[in-house]
Amino acid sequence: METVNGKGQILDGHIFIYPADEERVDIHDLQSFMRRNIQYAQEYKHNMQMYLGNHDILKQQRRMYGPDNRLVANLPHYIVDTYNGFFTGIPPKISLDDEANNKALQQWNDTNSLQDKLSEISKQTDIYGRSFAFVYQDEASNTCVAYASPVEAFMIYDDTVARKPFAFVRYWRNTESGLWCGTIYYADGIENFAGTSVEDTETPNPYSMVPAVEFYGNEERQGVFDNVKTLIDALDKVLSQKANQVEYFDNAYLKILGLDLDEDGDGLPDANLIGNQMIYSPNVDASNADVGFISKPDGDNMQEHIIDRLVSMIYQVSMVANLNDEAFAGNSSGVALQYKLLPMRNMAANKERKFRQALRKLYRVIFSAGKVTKSKEAWQDLVFDFKRNLPINMADEADTLQKLSGIVSKETAFRNSSLIDDPKKEIERMKKEKQEAMEEALKYAPSATDQMKNAGDTNDDEE
Template sequence: MSSNRSFIYPKDTELTGNDLIEFINYNDSHLKPHYRTNMDYYLGHHPVLEQPAKQTGADNRLVVNLPKYLVDTYNGFFSGIAPKISLDDDKENQKLQDWNNTNSFVDKLNEISKQADIYGKSYAFVYQDEDSQTRVTYCSPSHAFMVYDDTVNREPLAFVRYHYDNSSDATAKGTIYYADASYDFVGPAINPEPTPNLYKLVPAVEFYENEERQGVFDGCITLINELDRALSQKANQVEYFDNAYLYMLGIQLEKDRDTGQPMLDLKNDRFIYAPADTAVNGKIGFVSKPDGDNMQENLINRLTEWIFQTAMIPNMNDQAFSGNSSGVALQYKLLPMKNRASNKERKFVHSLRHLYQIIFSVGTVLPDSSKNKWQDLSFQFTRNMPANIADEVNSAVNASGIVSKETALSLLSFIDDPKSEINRMEKEKDEEMKRVSQLSPAAMDFQKVNSDDEK
């Protein structure tokens, strides 16, 4: 086990049954609790909800689900606009786009990105379906893991997917995928009969944002817990003042003739009564405790501010943020998140290139002669920010003649595939030139358009 929670095994060595079970047990006992805890935070199941109930007084349990806000905001910023994945050759690029669309690859990449934000990492798994077509899906690290070799390059050695059946023995079952073959297993018993691996590579890729495999809110857990506690306590205090007891001291109330008791329900009416023979020193008021509202508000505001700063994600609902919309100021406020997204993009491009290396290796997406085209792939991630279309168009126009058409068009956020847009532009230009030539007086008779045909 490495410092970043990755499994290491000697190179060119297959896992033994005992080592396999040790890896699975470690993943279940040490890593899966962390993954489950992070998912609970994302879903709003925070520890404040599990605290022992109070014996007396108000007992509110409030959860501010900032983990979900942080993950969804950051993931939307990073992959809310579909990344542009393309090849230079038009025919090959069209086949690539067709495969991406058929497999809903952009949607799956978005889920991989979200899992990486929650767990710290996620996996893309490549397989052949019943029609021998190459498909890809995503796997959670709670029931899958990658084993790397012990070289300095840390190359993938094996990928393990496992699950537990509903029997009482809870035996792990799954498959080990190597570069040359895969093997099914039940507990430590590994089936000796291999299934050939068509890809000749380990058919899975790990996606992560940073080498430490930390999620978006891993560094904010204590702050989030304290924010939940502070808000819950504030709600308790508000409820306390709503239910405050009225006291009446030194005053004689009229009594019921039958019972001889005051004509009030002292318990349900939250009433404290201490009579006296005379009302000279009588007092009436509410039992109250010191009001710490300002201190609580300062704590809540400070915790909220530090959660966003630690996660490096701006609070889009903050009045100071939304009220200052000048371009430069907005860029500075988004700078920490942009820096974080840039680091994530570099890691994802590396993983995506390796993923397409596996996908292209069997020749179902591109011909066998093009299986090395994964090296020529272009990846463009566009940050999902409020776009000023007029400024984008001006930037693209100003860039024309300085850079290529494709680069200039890539500056426009509303164009998903610059290559296809160039093809459409050229087709429209050819059709317009053809039409102009047909209408020209100098055109040959056979080139001219028949007015009757036009009608």
Template sequence: MESVISGKALMTKNNTFIYDKDNDISADDLSAMISKNESLSNDYNRDYNYYVGNHKVLKGRRNKLRPDNRIVANIASELVDTFTGYFMGIPPKITLDDDTQNDNLQHWLDMNSFQDKLAEVSKQSDIYGRSYMLLYQDEQANTKVAVLPPTNAFMIYDDTVEQLPLAFVRYGRDAETNEINGTLYTAAEIKSFSGNGVFTDSQINVFQNVPAIEFFNNEERLSLIDKVNTLIDAYDKALSQKANQVEYFDNAYLKILGMQLPKDKNGNVKLDMLGNQIIYSPDNMNGNVDVGFLEKPDGDVMQENYLNRLIDNIYQVSMVSNLRDEAFSGNSSGVAIQYKMLPMQNMAATKERKFTQALRNLLAVGFKLGTIAEVPEDELYSALKFKFTRNMPRNDADEAATAATLNGIVSKETQLSVLSIVDDPKKEIERMQEEEKDGILQNIDIQNQAMKNMEGAEDEKNTEEQA
């Protein structure tokens, strides 16, 4: 279902902007979409605060009459970092079939620190639910890539069934005037705007495509934190109350009943030596002496069960494996661990499909300009190959055994791709061929030297016989 923002600007239920493809984006509609994205930024900033540890439990007026600890167990950060490390800890292998094209592609990826930026995109999509990569030309006409969060950028899709990128918006607020200014990227041009979406100047878009791509984990644009923020709030509150109770017990009152304490020369009992948390009465109705601390209700078992249940629910709902859980201790087999991590593997498989499509579209835009690698247009999508590897404790012996089993069954490149220690199968094949070539040349040299030695010995023998 779509809702109207302004004029021809619409928004879908997953907070995606839609616009009529047959009309230019007007200044009023652009201003309305920016205002809408700024309202969405409240949710984005809330998720970011969860990630950095600025949780809800830290806010609000403090109680000065009793212990009021505010403790944050930053589980949100652990969820995001664990899943990002699992999914992107081992950089994906992005290759082209043609050797020359592949060399150019690898050079461009290295020059742009692309793997690092891809890891940042992955982390942002886990925090916010979406993130963007923007291609641009620097002053030396080199194609560069930048990572942008959804707090100050958004994509506008057309209103067709394919919902193709129609425009990309990047904006910010002036520190002095608080006025919005930014840039609108379309396939034809790049336009600057200021104020309420008023366009100031424009230039030709050399990419001839919208030079930005949206990355997301799922179609709902749901982040890891969105799934469990209420559970995290409950855990922080319960943990803080636990600390309050511990402090409350430390401040227990001492009761002294039916016992006469020594007095000073003025006839006053010296209670200040024992502290100010004392209940003292020399008279006791029962006539018995009663000295001890007042006992308070102890809900330790209930609290611990509650905290453990919250932790279990947080990891189950987020589908991120709790690597500190007892299930991962001991000598579990690799297959057993994989079953325990199956929910996270399923989530990563969905994210991999989304990221593969986004990467393919991003690189296709750069290829058309010819600055990354010159790939024919009809081969733009088929020539690109992506290999994602989950970052798990690896068993080199098992991988080597698997690779050896594949010998003669699949191509050498596919055989080497199962080895996590091989970053680029194509390069590895080239190195193997070079080593084989060097080995052959070495053998030839050895044989030639042996032949020379034999010829020399034969000549020496003939000389001796003639003598």
């Protein structure tokens, strides 16, 4: 635990704490929190630069002599995109049991592109270790949701055991005045500030709670490649040195020692070799002449070994599977593949539990405005269904659904199938198709009335 100037504290994982008995954050305490978050933002930005491929090796001072290759193995990009695709590649299903509330929920999710925003929140969590989603009302009083990175926002929790949100802060630097400006979201109001002054006017908060939620994959707020950054830097260095060595052999120097190539007496060899990477040292006595290329010891085997070791350790420590590895080639059984993906599945399972909790808090804020569902307490009845994005065998899944028929409910069976996006809608479609089939069968049955048959014939003629 770290104490900042004023009443605030900072826990491990860059978690800001403030006394719960205070009504507002003192402006000087807020400035202290902002300064610390700006310091932490350097680490967040460094992670983003690694994800984008701007690694530290590109910023090092250039060598004065010899080849100077700067190769970047952008494994952070591969690790983040692979893990995020594994976790949210199949969008999670969020539903309610009540039909009317569920219809309103799905419509709101589609209108606000929640699945896309949730995927971006998940990616930010993998890069930075945390991300934020906040709720607001637009000009038409519609409830909307947006996301923010920890580079530009932070959450302040109270000092109780429950660690409830005390305030959410978004900030930016004003380009004209040079002051840090921002907005503080409290449970009972929203304030704007600029520098060390807070505006007198306060905007009411329609949600009666802090309208923001922090998303993270683990309590330590670590990104998915935080533990392997030194290994990635070492891999960049080894690859660059190997490229330098290859270029060195391409530019090898020719040595001509103890051999006089000057016949016209001008002190230069008659052959046009000067300037072509040659070392020339003539000697009248050519009995000990030495002509050849200067070379240094070949460390290719050692370099290949350390490259393989670094790549293996990066995937092993980050717990993200290397899908290009030979272990995933061939006709491995489903159980064998599950074991190979077990570390990544375990990490995703822990992240899913954190995301379920955060999503339930987020929908509690959303429903509190009374614009989405009829019941403000519907957030307690939400059903979340996360599926891992893995290759599927449609024939096996169809066979599994058939075997589950009569053992579990259709909704339960459909919920565990990747072939069906919305179990409730699928059940409604099945009922509708069954009803239409029954009506069609009754229309042409021998026991059908003449009126039904004539109606059917008329429709056929019209068609």
